[in-house]
Amino acid sequence: MKKFDIACLIDDDKMFTFLMSKQMRLIDFCDSILVFNDGDEALRYLKPIMHSPETLPSVILLDINMPVLDGWQFLDEFVKFDIPKKITVYIVSSSIDHADRIKAASYREVSNFYVKPITNANLVEMLNEIEV
Template sequence: MKKIDITCIIDDDPIFVFGAKKIMQLGNFCNSFMVFHKGEEAINKLRPIILANAKVPDIILLDLNMPVMDGWQFLDEFIKIPSRKEILIYIVSSSIDPQDVERAKSYDHISNYLVKPISIEELQKILQKEH
């Protein structure tokens, strides 16, 4: 199983970010992290990286409920950015609202919808699926 190079976490909950990073480190999931606490910050930092085809993340773990720019607004902006590399997006949310799950299915860029908290087993499934 090949390790992911860069995982991007977009989530305003510092406890979730800490826990997700710790689980990924223990599971030897990825080499490095990009962390953004707001959707707007993420889009403003990722856009120039993607356009320059620089160190682009392999996977994005995206929260839906964030201030200023939520996960849906981030997605709507993100899919407008032309990328030479496929970036897999996993929604990781505490929302179990069926409307959110259905809405996620309407985006081609969404690989899966995971309900918090995520486990090491779910991360291993992602690695097996993507590699």
């Protein structure tokens, strides 16, 4: 089965990241998981390795409502990077606001918007979008 090499979870909800990590391992979603509590923490990790494709995640699951640097602010900085490999970004949020979906669609880097809780079917759907 196809899977991502490195997945990145950016979410301030520690219970969500814990459960999501377990769920991802259970369905063999990826080889390794990076977890960050806010967008700033993720950017500080990603910036220095941006030109090392083998160390970059293949997929980012991004919450939009976080302290310090929220998902929108993260995306605004992330899109400025000259990224040497394709990184698929999924918004994973508790927001049901249609305006958030429209805003997410305005970023070409965002592949889809999922409302929490994330199911195994959602993760399999993400895996099925991997380009071979």
